[in-house]
Amino acid sequence: MNTATVITEDGRVVGVQVDLPAGSRRIGPVAMLRAGPAQTLHRVELELPASLATADEIERFHAGIAKQLASDAPGKSKSKPAKARK
DSSP, X not given: OEEEEXXXXXXXEEEEEXXXXXXXXXXXXXXXXXXXXXXXEEEEEEOOOSOOOSHHHHHHHHHHHXXXXXXXXXXXXXXXXXOOOO
16 A cells, blocks of 8 residues: 545545655655645545556546545535635
8 A cells, every 4th residue: 555645626636646655765856746725635545556657547546536535534525725814
């Protein structure tokens, strides 16, 4: 199992970044996902597919993550970012 950061917007997966294994050496620049306005950040455990080479494989992967997120929080309403007061 791998740990990943997942960004969703309106229940749709818009980004996934798999964490590097503990103890791995990071060489070069490091990038990370951040949730923007109206987006939600999730931390999930997931199995990586053998291939993510085609748009169809990526869509199936995202659909599986969305299904996992929906089943992890039964009965909970979608969380939305708090609005700033003026």
